[in-house]
Amino acid sequence: MLRSLVGSEMCIRDRYQRRVRGSILNMAEAIRVVARCRPMIDRQVRAGEGSAVTILDEQRVQLRIRDSEKNQDSMEQFAFDTAFPMDTTQQQVYDATAADLVTGVLTGYNGTMFAYGQTGSGKTYTMNNPHDRGVLQCSLSDLFERLRREVSTARPDSNTAYLVQAYYIQIYNEEVYDLLAPGPSSPSKSPSVNKLRKDDRSPPTSPGALSKRSLGKNKTKPPSNPLRIREHKDYGFYVEGVTKRNITSPEEALHVLEQGTSGRMVAATAMNDESSRSHAVFTVTVERRTSHGTQGGSLSIGGRLNFVDLAGSENLNRSMAEGSTQTETKMINLSLTTLNLAIKRLTDKSGMPVPFRDSKLTMVLKDSLGGTSRCVMLACISPSHKDAEETRSTLRHAASAKKIKNRPRQNIGLEGTELEALQEELAELRARYDQTSRGTIMSQRMLELSSYLIVPKSVQRLARTWKSNTIGLRAKQKKAEEVDQLSQANCTLEESIATKQLSLALQQKQLKAQNEELERLARAGEHAAEQAGTLEHQIEGLRARVLELETALSAAQSLCHQEQQLLTERTGEASALESSLEQKAQLIQELEAELGQLEQAARASEDVLWDHKETVARLESELSLERQDPSPSPSPNPSPNPSPHVADTHRTEPYPD
16 A cells, blocks of 8 residues: 555656646757858968868858869858858857857757867867857856846746756767766866867877877876666656756856866877867756745746767878777767768658667767757868868768757746645645554554453454454555556556557558558559660660661761862862963963054054045046046156056055054
């Protein structure tokens, strides 16, 4: 009976937690992804390394990739919620990323911000930098400033109390270690990472600046006593036995942060002289409880902030890691690969399971990737063209993470009339427990007295009756316990059956969908086979056509060759004709000149002929006059036969040339 009552009390508490600690689900929202490109460092400037990254505007990043095979550059663009240029300040990064998470944790929302990128890209510089106030320092200062304002503006009768706690863990070689654990089991305190990381943007001056002896040195002592990660059916994964510190001021919070950071695993590599060898998770929980005094009710709001500084991915050839440092690099790359696979599974629609259990890192980030937390992912990149491949991998995974949808849940405890009813039921059960306990003690005391006292028979009968009733009560208690156990087993079995039925229904639904998909694929395959046959027939026709065209092309080429030869011959003939024409033109010019001379001579001959005609006409007139005169008088100087001589001269004398 006692166990039954205790079990009933636990059931009441579970019901209280499920009812009172109800949650308000908001609409799904995507993970915010921002990109930050650090400036070129002195070593890269001295080496003459060019920049491969261009921040086009507030949301777009352009990356130039050199294709060695084609010996040309290709451009890739990526879009994010915010793209920070190289001159962005730490405060601007905080305002655009974690400020909303701090606001949300005060209203009951969980939030996570994690930095992702290759080693030496500025993750720790951005997240945890006491010298330039990183995101963690700004968040803690802003959180306590807001709490101070809330306390100063609260009503006098509100009775509001705040509880702020922090814990700090690192995931090293796939084991979880407590960075705030007291005693000798905690990691040895080495110089603060951030003191050495003031120039986290600046790896060694050259790959050869660190000798092989120095690689892996300056490392903190490996921690001991790893913690276990367990899973709660309502709250998900949690770290068992982690040390939690109560913090009441930003100075105390920063001291706790610095204390934990000093024990984080770091080592020197050829790519980074202070390379983080573990994933660090700093968590702050805030709980606010407001009592309403005479009303008897209260309101509790709680939230959790996770700041995750991931270890950077490394290329073993470029980092020149050896020994334990090489093992650490392999484990870091393995956990980051699991994280990338989880992001890929969350964004595709293949229905493949998400490998959250394959790595401690994905277990810790499960609530932030597709869960109930608000999440911001900071992709840190290097501008150097030598890091272009790692930068492209970082930007691609960050772009994929933008597709993940979270459903932020507000953690609010609603207390009042329902709480009073549950408290009354719990008080009644406690009263029954007290009565049962007192009755058992009284019956035992009466049996002890009856063994050595002379008492009336009525009292003895009463004692025997009480004893039998006690024995019966114990038997009933035992049966009640068995009934409770059977009831709990039945409930567990029913839950298991319901879960299996739901899983079976889901599997049947998936199987049906797969069968439909197979049928569709079979139909598509048949149709594709028909199309393939048609295409093969068309290809055969096209091949024959191509052969015909090739034959025709050969004939056309032969004919073209003949035409070219004929054209060459005709061109020679044309050249000969042109030279002949030039000669004839010259001859024509000479003939024209000669013709002109002949024309002049002809005109002169015409003048002479005209004179001769006039002479002939005059002589003919004279002759006719002589014929008409019968007795002509002889001329003083007659010339023998004048007329025939004149006429003969006219007939036989040729024209002058």
